[in-house]
Amino acid sequence: MAIRYPNGKKYQPNELAPAKPPQKTVSYGNRGMSLEQDLNDTNTYYLTHERAIIHKKPTPVQIVGVDYPKRSSAKIKEAYFKTPSTTDYNGVYQGKYIDFEAKETKNTSSFPLSNFHQHQMTHMEGVLKQGGIVFVIISFNTLGEVYFISYEHFKPFWQRMLDGGRKSVTLQELRQVADLIPYGLNPRLDYLNIVHKHYF
Numbered sequence: 001m002a003i004r005y006p007n008g009k010k011y012q013p014n015e016l017a018p019a020k021p022p023q024k025t026v027s028y029g030n031r032g033m034s035l036e037q038d039l040n041d042t043n044t045y046y047l048t049h050e051r052a053i054i055h056k057k058p059t060p061v062q063i064v065g066v067d068y069p070k071r072s073s074a075k076i077k078e079a080y081f082k083t084p085s086t087t088d089y090n091g092v093y094q095g096k097y098i099d100f101e102a103k104e105t106k107n108t109s110s111f112p113l114s115n116f117h118q119h120q121m122t123h124m125e126g127v128l129k130q131g132g133i134v135f136v137i138i139s140f141n142t143l144g145e146v147y148f149i150s151y152e153h154f155k156p157f158w159q160r161m162l163d164g165g166r167k168s169v170t171l172q173e174l175r176q177v178a179d180l181i182p183y184g185l186n187p188r189l190d191y192l193n194i195v196h197k198h199y200f
Contacts, residue, residue, distance in 0.1 A: 034104070035102055035103075035104040035137070035139040035141075035146065036056070036088075036102065038146075038183075038188045038189050039056075039088075039089065039102055039137070039188075039189060039191075040056060041187070041188045042187040042188045042189045042190065042191070043055065043056075043089070043091075045186055045187040045188070046187065046192065051093070051192060052091060052092065052093040052094075052098070052192060053091045053092050053093075054089055054090065054091030054092075054093070054098060055089065055090070055091055056088055056089055057086070057087070057088060057089065057090060086119070086120060086123040087099050087100060087101040087120060087123060087124065087134075088100065088101050088102045089101075089102065093133070093192060093195060094196075094200065096132070096133050096199065097127070097130075097131075097132040097133065098132065098133045098134075098195065099123075099124065099127045099132055099133070099134045100134060100135045100136060100137060101116070101120060101124070101136050101137070102136075102137045102138075102139075103115045103116070103136065103137070103138050103139070104138070104139035104140075104141050105138070105139070105140060105141065106141050106142050107140070107142075107168075108140065108142050108143055108171070109170060109171050110168040110169060110170045110171060111138055111140075111168055111169045111171070111174065112167065112168045113157065113158060113161050113167050113168055113169065114167065116158065121155070121158055124151045125151075125155075127151075128151055128152070133195060133199050134150075134151040135148060135149060135150045135151055135154075135195075136148075136149050136150075136151065136154050137149075137181070137189075137191060138174065138178075140171065143171075144183075145180060146180070146181045146183070146189055147174055147175075147178040147179065147180055147181065148178060148179045148180075148181050148191050148194045148195075149174065149177060149178035149179075150198060153177040153178070157169045157173070179194045179197075179198075181194065
């Protein structure tokens with residue numbers, strides 16, 4: 001006896017459902033990683049392998065208002081920067097003081113100089129005068145490219161802006177004077193190889 005569906009179509013027991021299109025495999029390995037996370041992971045690697053001692057500087061903050069919703073917890077309600085921050089990272093590598101600023105941008109063709117402040121430039125100038133190694137690391141997030149540029153090569157772009165010139169550094173200009181830091185596993189961003197090449 002033939003079995004039929006209510007719509008009159010004959011039941012086919014061996015009929016297979018149409019195959020679904022293959023699903024794309026999406027890698028989430030790098031999602032959510034920021035330049036700061038990459039550098040912190042790199043510095044941890046340097047520390048544990050005794051290559052260098054470099055840390056992120058804490059931002060000086062003055063807390064003026066605290067809320068205690070529970071006896072065991074406190075929530076900061078109001079705080080101010082005590083003093084303007086200088087640069088992001090400092091430490092020691094092979095007996096030399098290292099100081100650098102790390103910035104990232106979503107732009108694909110230029111880096112806006114508005115990401116920097118005069119007090120940071122003044123600080124880096126002072127480090128250079130004292131014989132320290134000072135540089136800038138710039139990440140173009142959208143491109144997945146990270147560059148190392150010495151302060152000596154970065155300063156002319158800042159001066160050009162102060163003199164009324166363009167307020168950004170083009171990617172093409174940056175590539176002419178900067179080193180591309182390749183991504184790796186351990187360490188994530190081995191910028192010390194470039195430091196060693198330029199200063200040792």
